[in-house]
Amino acid sequence: MKYRKLGSTGLEVSVLGFGGSPLGSVFGPVSEESAVECVHEAIRLGVNFFDVSPYYGNTLAEKNLGKALKAIPREKFILSTKCGRYGDGFDFNAQRVLKSVDESLERLNLDYIDIIQCHDIEFGSLDQVISETIPALLGLKRQGKVRFIGITGLPLAIFRYVLDRVEPGTIDVVLSYCHYSLNDSSLEGLVPYLKDKGVGIITASPLAMGLLTESGPPVWHPAQIEIKEACAKAATHCKLKGHNISEIALKFSLSNPDIATTLVGMCSSQQVHDNVKAAEELESVDQKLLDEVKEILAPVKNKTWPSGKPEN
Numbered sequence: 001m002k003y004r005k006l007g008s009t010g011l012e013v014s015v016l017g018f019g020g021s022p023l024g025s026v027f028g029p030v031s032e033e034s035a036v037e038c039v040h041e042a043i044r045l046g047v048n049f050f051d052v053s054p055y056y057g058n059t060l061a062e063k064n065l066g067k068a069l070k071a072i073p074r075e076k077f078i079l080s081t082k083c084g085r086y087g088d089g090f091d092f093n094a095q096r097v098l099k100s101v102d103e104s105l106e107r108l109n110l111d112y113i114d115i116i117q118c119h120d121i122e123f124g125s126l127d128q129v130i131s132e133t134i135p136a137l138l139g140l141k142r143q144g145k146v147r148f149i150g151i152t153g154l155p156l157a158i159f160r161y162v163l164d165r166v167e168p169g170t171i172d173v174v175l176s177y178c179h180y181s182l183n184d185s186s187l188e189g190l191v192p193y194l195k196d197k198g199v200g201i202i203t204a205s206p207l208a209m210g211l212l213t214e215s216g217p218p219v220w221h222p223a224q225i226e227i228k229e230a231c232a233k234a235a236t237h238c239k240l241k242g243h244n245i246s247e248i249a250l251k252f253s254l255s256n257p258d259i260a261t262t263l264v265g266m267c268s269s270q271q272v273h274d275n276v277k278a279a280e281e282l283e284s285v286d287q288k289l290l291d292e293v294k295e296i297l298a299p300v301k302n303k304t305w306p307s308g309k310p311e312n
């Protein structure tokens with residue numbers, strides 16, 4: 001497994017990060033036993049970065065991850081969870097967020113959280129996040145309950161909006177999703193700005209939440225039909241050439257040295273094995289096939305979908 005520095009945090013994270021949302025049974029039912037087993041297998045194979053949220057499975061993902069991590073020495077993993085998004089909606093109020101962190105610590109069986117992230121801030125007021133949520137998290141940092149602070153969301157403009165308005169060093173990391181994959185790599189435009197600020201970059205959903213898989217996206221996927229059709233065409237093309245598009249998509253996302261870690265949602269040991277294998281063979285890419293896939297996806301390149309409040 002390769003490891004990369006996460007911005008200015010001093011943390012070294014595995015290029016393949018463990019996305020914890022499937023542990024909350026959000027992609028289908030997952031037993032506690034298989035959740036624990038696949039987390040242990042990921043650690044055994046060198047994955048050291050785990051991302052979760054109280055929102056995933058309405059706290060179930062944190063509970064399952066907590067059960068798995070109980071048996072693991074604390075220095076073996078870096079844990080990121082979130083606040084502000086819950087099963088019953090969004091709330092970036094300072095009091096709610098402070099309570100939320102205490103609840104996460106309990107569910108995760110931990111004394112401290114490495115990274116606490118404000119979850120999908122485009123659904124709240126960005127000004128409230130700046131003036132209220134982040135100061136509350138800075139208080140927790142001083143108390144030692146959290147080590148680093150981040151923000152997450154889909155529209156790329158939210159990151160610049162917040163980072164332009166806080167003191168340097170306040171936001172340690174950003175988590176962007178669906179913007180660094182084969183069909184949409186628009187995050188590239190923001191990378192120089194983030195590097196300049198010393199902010200660590202975490203990306204998620206290299207399979208574009210199922211678009212870049214042989215089985216296709218779930219019914220709730222928000223992409224327009226033309227994006228879905230282009231991705232399905234690319235998947236079929238890869239299959240005809242004897243390849244799985246997910247492997248190619250994963251290698252593409254994990255290969256960018258400016259992106260510290262790429263989160264993939266996993267809930268079985270088989271998925272852990274497949275994804276670790278792809279992460280360990282980044283150099284072995286079929287360049288001709290990659291170019292063909294890029295050509296198929298060119299008409300929808302960097303096309304995305306709306307998320308959050310219109311003003312954000």
Ligand code: NAD
Nearest residue numbers: 019020021027051152177204205207208209246263264265
């Ligand atoms: P994803 O694109 O990683 O897709 C997960 C799905 O792909 C699951 O159904 C999983 O079973 C399947 N899968 C995993 N490996 C596969 C493989 N090799 N081949 C085929 N299918 C495979 O989407 P995701 O889980 O939504 O995102 C990854 C993680 O990133 C999340 O679990 C979460 O931790 C994080 N995330 C955070 C945010 C945010 O903070 N706003 C948004 C999206 C994702």
